[in-house]
Amino acid sequence: MAGAWVFAEITRDGPHPAAFELLAHARSFDDDPTAIALGQGATEAAAELGAHGAATVYACDDPVFAEHPGRPAAHVLAGLIEAEAPDVVLFAQTYDSRDVAGRLQGSIGSALMGNATSIADPRHARAEIFGGTKIVDVELAGPAPPLILLRPKSIAAEPTGGTARVVPLEADVPEDIRGARIVERHEESASGPRLEDAKVVLAGGRGLGGPDAFAMLDELASVIGGAAVGASRAAVDAGWVPYSYQIGQTGKTVKPDVYLAAGISGALQHVVGMKGAKRIVAINKDADAPLLAMADLGVVGDLFQVLPALTEEIRRRKGS
Amino acid sequence: MAVLTVAVTLFWRRARSRLEVLRAARPAARTDHPGVRARRELSHVLGQRKLFQKAAPGVMHAFIFWGFLVLLPTIVEAMLAAIDRHWTFPYLGHVAWFAFLQDLFATLVVVGVAIAFTIRKIQRPDRFRGSHMEEADRILLAILGIVTTLLLWNASRIALGFADHPAAAPVTDALSGLFGGGRGTEVAERVLVWSHLLIVLGFLTYLPRSKHLHIITAAPNVYLAKNQPLGYLEPLRIDLEGAETDVRLGASVATDLSRKQVLDLFSCTECGRCQEVCPAWNTGKALSPKLLIMDLRDQVAKEAPLITAGAAGIVELQPLVPNAVADQVVWDCVTCGACVRECPVDIEHVDTIVDLRRNLVMAESRFPNEAGAMLRGVESSENPWGQSASARTDWTASVEDIRVLQPGDPPPEILFWVGCAGAFDERAQRTTQSIARLLTAAGVDYAILGPRERCTGDPARRMGHEYLFQMLAEANVEILNGAGVTKIVASCAHCFNTLANEYPDYGGAYEVVHHTELLSALVAEGRLRPDPAGGRGSVTYHDACYLGRHNGRYDAPREVLRAAGAAAVEMPRHGERSFCCGAGGARMWMEETEGTRINDTRFAEAEATGAETVATACPYCFVMLDDAAKAKGSAVRVADVATLLAESTLAEPGG
Numbered sequence: 001m002a003g004a005w006v007f008a009e010i011t012r013d014g015p016h017p018a019a020f021e022l023l024a025h026a027r028s029f030d031d032d033p034t035a036i037a038l039g040q041g042a043t044e045a046a047a048e049l050g051a052h053g054a055a056t057v058y059a060c061d062d063p064v065f066a067e068h069p070g071r072p073a074a075h076v077l078a079g080l081i082e083a084e085a086p087d088v089v090l091f092a093q094t095y096d097s098r099d100v101a102g103r104l105q106g107s108i109g110s111a112l113m114g115n116a117t118s119i120a121d122p123r124h125a126r127a128e129i130f131g132g133t134k135i136v137d138v139e140l141a142g143p144a145p146p147l148i149l150l151r152p153k154s155i156a157a158e159p160t161g162g163t164a165r166v167v168p169l170e171a172d173v174p175e176d177i178r179g180a181r182i183v184e185r186h187e188e189s190a191s192g193p194r195l196e197d198a199k200v201v202l203a204g205g206r207g208l209g210g211p212d213a214f215a216m217l218d219e220l221a222s223v224i225g226g227a228a229v230g231a232s233r234a235a236v237d238a239g240w241v242p243y244s245y246q247i248g249q250t251g252k253t254v255k256p257d258v259y260l261a262a263g264i265s266g267a268l269q270h271v272v273g274m275k276g277a278k279r280i281v282a283i284n285k286d287a288d289a290p291l292l293a294m295a296d297l298g299v300v301g302d303l304f305q306v307l308p309a310l311t312e313e314i315r316r317r318k319g320s
Numbered sequence: 321m322a323v324l325t326v327a328v329t330l331f332w333r334r335a336r337s338r339l340e341v342l343r344a345a346r347p348a349a350r351t352d353h354p355g356v357r358a359r360r361e362l363s364h365v366l367g368q369r370k371l372f373q374k375a376a377p378g379v380m381h382a383f384i385f386w387g388f389l390v391l392l393p394t395i396v397e398a399m400l401a402a403i404d405r406h407w408t409f410p411y412l413g414h415v416a417w418f419a420f421l422q423d424l425f426a427t428l429v430v431v432g433v434a435i436a437f438t439i440r441k442i443q444r445p446d447r448f449r450g451s452h453m454e455e456a457d458r459i460l461l462a463i464l465g466i467v468t469t470l471l472l473w474n475a476s477r478i479a480l481g482f483a484d485h486p487a488a489a490p491v492t493d494a495l496s497g498l499f500g501g502g503r504g505t506e507v508a509e510r511v512l513v514w515s516h517l518l519i520v521l522g523f524l525t526y527l528p529r530s531k532h533l534h535i536i537t538a539a540p541n542v543y544l545a546k547n548q549p550l551g552y553l554e555p556l557r558i559d560l561e562g563a564e565t566d567v568r569l570g571a572s573v574a575t576d577l578s579r580k581q582v583l584d585l586f587s588c589t590e591c592g593r594c595q596e597v598c599p600a601w602n603t604g605k606a607l608s609p610k611l612l613i614m615d616l617r618d619q620v621a622k623e624a625p626l627i628t629a630g631a632a633g634i635v636e637l638q639p640l641v642p643n644a645v646a647d648q649v650v651w652d653c654v655t656c657g658a659c660v661r662e663c664p665v666d667i668e669h670v671d672t673i674v675d676l677r678r679n680l681v682m683a684e685s686r687f688p689n690e691a692g693a694m695l696r697g698v699e700s701s702e703n704p705w706g707q708s709a710s711a712r713t714d715w716t717a718s719v720e721d722i723r724v725l726q727p728g729d730p731p732p733e734i735l736f737w738v739g740c741a742g743a744f745d746e747r748a749q750r751t752t753q754s755i756a757r758l759l760t761a762a763g764v765d766y767a768i769l770g771p772r773e774r775c776t777g778d779p780a781r782r783m784g785h786e787y788l789f790q791m792l793a794e795a796n797v798e799i800l801n802g803a804g805v806t807k808i809v810a811s812c813a814h815c816f817n818t819l820a821n822e823y824p825d826y827g828g829a830y831e832v833v834h835h836t837e838l839l840s841a842l843v844a845e846g847r848l849r850p851d852p853a854g855g856r857g858s859v860t861y862h863d864a865c866y867l868g869r870h871n872g873r874y875d876a877p878r879e880v881l882r883a884a885g886a887a888a889v890e891m892p893r894h895g896e897r898s899f900c901c902g903a904g905g906a907r908m909w910m911e912e913t914e915g916t917r918i919n920d921t922r923f924a925e926a927e928a929t930g931a932e933t934v935a936t937a938c939p940y941c942f943v944m945l946d947d948a949a950k951a952k953g954s955a956v957r958v959a960d961v962a963t964l965l966a967e968s969t970l971a972e973p974g975g
Contacts, residue, residue, distance in 0.1 A: 234947070237951060250909060250910065267943075
């Protein structure tokens with residue numbers, strides 16, 4: 001059994017989307033790649049993997065892989081590699097797959113390449129460095145199979161509509177490598193849309209005068225619905241809101257449909273983080289504030305009067 | 321004789337391990353201009369110039385250092401006399417003037433040790449925090465032991481009638497009263513000379529592993545110091561197309577350090593003068609230049625057997641970051657150079673920090689997240705803010721007659737290098753417009769490159785991205801040389817430093833002046849006539865690190881302010897000892913979350929002078945201090961020197 005193998009990471013929601021991309025990478029030099037799917041739902045995932053070009057899927061539904069990080073998967077892979085001798089094994093550059101690949105490399109001793117963007121054949125891959133300004137072609141020496149981590153989104157997944165042959169696997173994982181146990185998986189949940197994704201962003205600056213005034217923006221955001229609240233560096237530096245609110249050079253870059261800036265003068269440091277907004281509304285007391293000059297709608301006035309009035313008007317129109 | 325052999329063997333074995341570590345390090349090309357280096361040796365070592373930057377510690381050290389220089393023959397004499405009590409130097413041992421010098425300098429050493437103990441035990445300055453205090457005590461006691469046994473031995477010889485000129489050595493002569501002159505004194509003489517010998521030899525074996533090794537390493541370290549201005553960084557050539565398989569990307573492990581950098585580590589005496597002036601340490605950050613050097617030294621010492629074991633050992637070396645130095649420490653540095661300027665033995669902390677950064681950025685891609693936007697901006701748009709090149713001339717809209725140099729145009733007398741901040745930042749644009757109006761009013765033949773100007777690469781370079789800097793430097797030099805530019809005026813201290821000191825390495829040699837220098841000259845020539853009666857009130861000038869300390873330009877900005885009718889007041893920390901605004905070393909592009917903010921600290925110092933205006937000469941300083949003023953809601957105005965001059969000179973200063 002030779003050819004290209006793909007480590008298809010199985011998550012609680014089925015195969016990781018990057019697995020389909022890996023199959024596309026593999027199919028660039030091997031028409032019948034093999035996928036290895038370990039974890040609950042692996043057999044079920046085989047159909048989808050087959051539909052994206054996997055000719056064979058080794059599947060094991062044992063819960064051990066979700067209970068212990070990295071080592072069981074690396075152990076099973078090492079055994080399988082020894083038995084079947086693939087030419088190359090591809091991994092997605094995700095946290096979990098990196099963990100498995102690193103451990104696997106430690107036990108079988110072949111070359112491991114990280115951050116690849118494409119692969120030409122089992123021994124030749126490509127990476128981009130210096131922010132993509134230089135392309136490096138890498139030849140991988142050492143015992144077979146080389147292990148290559150490919151960056152997600154470096155190729156588009158392509159459905160083939162095929163069907164995979166499913167080979168069930170037994171998880172023979174000895175007790176001594178079940179060392180660490182996954183107790184809990186926690187995903188940071190954020191209330192409201194993420195700042196970067198929101199269609200409407202309301203940002204406050206030094207002109208708000210203090211943390212309490214951000215409540216006005218929160219209220220406006222909830223009245224609009226689906227709006228996110230951000231801030232300028234000055235407001236973050238003053239400690240009024242956490243750093244996660246910061247928009248600008250050293251904070252987040254936002255490109256909403258509407259960007260409303262209250263009490264933000266528009267220093268370059270801030271502007272570079274929001275200049276991609278489709279419509280800019282600025283409220284400022286100071287008629288010379290640079291942000292007023294670049295706004296589609298500039299309001300010279302006291303934000304403590306303008307904001308509540310705006311909230312009231314939107315509420316009234318939505319209510320009617 | 322056996323004692324001597326044992327001591328010297330021990331010393332040699334221990335010193336050799338240090339020497340082998342040095343030999344394994346990268347060679348440092350630091351032997352050019354021997355005349356300059358020799359002069360520095362005379363001033364920094366013999367003259368103790370940098371030690372005298374602090375009065376009492378300077379006197380303390382000079383007494384001990386000069387003392388031991390003079391006493392060196394005496395110590396040799398004592399060693400030989402331990403074997404043959406009648407042995408003396410043929411000439412020196414018999415002249416009155418040398419007996420006098422011995423007596424005087426031995427006494428001065430004792431005074432020096434007394435001052436040292438007073439500083440350490442009573443004054444207890446904060447700069448010693450983190451230093452090895454007990455080790456220092458042991459060393460001082462050893463010095464005291466060496467000199468007191470010497471003094472008493474000489475006194476016993478006077479009592480025994482061995483000395484030719486007892487009157488020439490008043491202190492020793494007075495001490496000789498302690499001895500009766502009989503059989504007891506003869507025994508005492510032997511005991512003293514042997515105690516002296518044993519302390520000296522014991523000290524010798526202790527030396528190579530102690531921070532006192534500086535008595536051997538300091539002189540070569542000073543010799544190997546940088547001849548260029550402080551702001552100059554040595555290039556790291558990266559040739560990706562070349563056949564080189566082993567591209568060194570900064571310093572990762574101990575053997576990546578240069579010999580100068582390793583010698584730096586062995587020269588540190590933990591005096592903490594660097595720590596005392598460091599903006600990061602003074603505002604509660606993790607970085608102390610002293611602790612950085614000590615931590616690197618400890619790792620290099622620990623790994624010495626691996627370093628000298630050849631290839632097999634080198635693969636076992638641990639990365640310096642984070643094993644010796646935490647990531648945060650490396651990023652806390654503003655590259656202001658205060659530590660380097662202060663260091664009595666010319667340790668170059670900043671260059672080592674940049675070398676560590678180079679490895680983190682180029683090999684590991686490990687740097688504070690928020691700085692990524694700057695690097696991306698410089699990479700893709702050739703300016704840190706990612707603005708489009710066509711916007712570089714936006715500031716000219718309100719200024720008449722700015723010549724934008726087009727390809728094929730005849731070169732102007734002076735090229736005005738606007739810089740990215742000066743072109744894009746709304747506040748810095750005011751400075752740019754003031755400079756342009758003043759140059760026009762003075763009838764200067766100047767032009768700007770407009771959209772063909774790129775970032776000089778300074779923020780990328782200080783951040784450690786040498787490759788990006790190299791690309792920009794080469795591209796800029798090509799444009800400048802192609803346009804036939806010979807003289808440049810820069811308004812940004814960082815551009816100024818890079819153009820003047822670093823571009824010659826990339827084939828760009830120009831006469832570079834800072835705008836304050838050019839304006840000062842125009843005023844002196846009478847081409848600009850400010851109205852001093854205009855009265856600019858009291859102004860305090862904040863020295864930009866890359867203009868002042870890094871390049872020695874202190875006077876021109878002050879002359880311009882005086883001409884503009886400003887009443888100058890100085891901050892406590894000014895000139896060579898100015899305190900950074902917090903933006904250097906690419907810190908402009910990073911968040912400052914630990915401790916107090918450097919710009920707030922500096923602005924508070926400026927405000928405390930009672931000045932109505934804080935004058936700056938660099939757009940980074942301007943933005944940082946103006947931010948601090950606004951955050952505080954202060955009535956103090958922050959403005960560039962050029963803007964203040966324009967207000968005193970032009971009918972419509974604008975901007």
